[in-house]
Amino acid sequence: MTGPDRSRSVDEATLRYLARAFGRRPEVYKTSLFPTNKLESLVVTLDAEYYPTDVESVSLELRAYTNGDFHVSYHETRAGDRRWCRWDRHDQPHNAWDHYHPLPDVGTAAAIDRNYAIDLTRVVERTILPWIDERVGALWESATD
Template identity: 75%
Template sequence: MTGLDRSRSLDEATLRYLNRAFGRRDEVRQTSLFPTNKPERLVVTLDTDSYPEGIDAVSLELRTYTNGDFHVSYHEARAGDRRRCRWDRHDQPHNARDHYHPLPDAGTAATVDQSYATDLTQAIEQTVLPWVDKRVGTLWESTTD
């Protein structure tokens, strides 16, 4: 657990619940719970059929802990370009406990304070999934310029 606060434990029950919930969504191509290369995560691969041509891959990666901390990352790849952003809840020196690292690289310098629902499943429904829907629209709009 290098780099992680040892006082928190992975919330496997919530990740299992989210794995089942994402597995029922039409826009999800596949889920991978605790993959060997990312054993503390749920990786959700989104179907790129609703994205403009040229978007090669889109995924969400989720980690959540029993102390309420979480990290949800959005990854987007096209023609060798990778973009990512991240919604976080954890204590650290650069921002409030709830914060967002925006595109294109989820860097700390551009991080903004946020306020998320207490429950991670609600934060995904109220914040992450609406952002993903808006991102798809933004990508389509950028192809018509």
């Protein structure tokens, strides 16, 4: 949503819905809604059993706001090396409202403009989950090379 009302409050209903949806997925180890160290977030820990053995941990952190803004970060620790990327919708000077910061470190210079679905649940379903599936496949391919 663009326009005059750019106030930002946590979209608790969307994050609660996503917590329930992620909680039903077999590759999810646990969900933490509004943990004390990330009060505006849903943190989803993925089951490392789905990844090659050198992948130590994988998680998503989702933030959603009632003005339509969101941030979804993918965090991966592999052989002691932490990598992350992020799907964003927010006003800022470096890119369009919808944009993506690729692996390995979400650098602003590498950010790419995107066009996401209006609803964050659709962004998760159509963009983020397919990206994670491709990432898992690429990690397994590189582990067998």
